[in-house]
Amino acid sequence: MSNKIHELEQIMFPPDGSGLKPYEWMVNPTRQRQWIDDKGLFLWLAFFFSEIGAGLYFVSLFYAYKLGLILGWLITLVLGGVIHVLYLGNPLRAWRMIMKPNTSELSRGIWIIGVFAALGLLQIVTSGGFNMVFSTIMGILCLLIISHGFATMNVIRALPAWSSTMVLPLSLISGVWIGHQILQFMVSVSGSAALASGMEVWAEVFFFAYFLCIVLYVWGTWHSNEIGKESIKMQLRGDLLKISFIGIGLLAITVPLILALIMWGGDTNSFLIFLRLACVIAGDLALRYVIMKSAVYKPLI
């Protein structure tokens, strides 16, 4: 009998929270679930891969590093694009998402990714692809793609944790920072130790900018309003506490900081760069997960 009741409870009040909970739903701050729980994880990964792919492409433009362009282009389109489509309830209708660029941030993103795909391919296959005008256009497109995921979230006024002013700068810096780390690793293993060492100065700049953006995001969201404060509190309790401390505190900040200090002045080596790359990827995934998971709606009454 108790099993039957438990089964009924699981159906009426599924653990994913989609069931009816009249005593708390929108009476207390209610968490958004669609873009992070269950299949929503696809969106979390899609935003991440689009961001790091475009970040790698962006940084590669400055070093005229064609392999970086190719890998960045592939990560953005194959991993980011395909996972985006897999998330949809009706993937075969994905083409319809080009229909409303005037109001929908998602639609604008599809257009930007489409233009990026076409021009990026042109830049990769043509010999004079690194001319200033072309690179500037591609750089702007990359920045738009990097910020696309968080921009889509940023326009949602109902979720203060996402509509915080620092969400977009954080997204831009994290994309460039991780893209830079991937490129630095590629350069270091391809035998260009001097270039990898030279890139370390920028790695340090990006890392500190990234750290500053995280601090400002937390500070800004905490002080935005009561619901923003609730989101930050949620990031620091329950299951998210471990992810916040280990993922963001340790992997995204502390370990890269230690490694940046070890390699300070350009004393780099491939293993340390790889270690830092692994940490910043895991850290940024954790950061995005925590931000997406902790967004709450203002109660209706």
Place this chain on the structure above:
Amino acid sequence: MPRWGMVIDVKRCIACWGCAIACKEEHFLPPGVFFNRVLIGETGKFPTSSKIIYPILCNHCSDAACVEACPTGATYVREDGIVAVDDEKCVGCRACLVSCPYQQRTYYDQKVKDREYFPGQGKTEMELIGEKLYPFKVGTVIKCNFCSERLEDGMKKGLTPGKDEDASPACVNICPVNARIFGDLDDPDSEINRLIMEKKGKQLRKEFGTEPAVYYID
């Protein structure tokens, strides 16, 4: 062309959940899916605390966040002010669902479709008939439509929505205390406009600037 709206008198509401159940019956909604809900909260501190009851449904906003967010145009505001979803165009991105400050939309996936009212015993005849009469498409978003089918059928018969039962939303008809009043917001002589003006009708979470068509009076 009218612009449909609703006034809900929260002082009259007794939280019987009749609106929610009538809506489920009208649209054959599966377990766990509600287009109408009743929120019950508290205000103040003991011993001066009091209970607050708010029946809620889609606000059919004229400047709807869901319409803005929809990348395909599947969610749109009809000429009569009803916010509708074209399930042929919906890609299931759920941008509308996330952007709605009132959380009045539901993503209809296979998991929701497979839910049974009597778990493990298969779907009842009623549930099976519902799937035929009121089919939702898997992978799309569903929501309250102010019972637009009833409105349209009723008007074809020359009935007046808000006055005649056969042309009014199910939640309005079922309400035992007449807490819900339905009518044309563009008609200055309509009862709902009179109530909004006389009793200073309030929209829910006006700060989001979505211009809801559902007003609350007390």
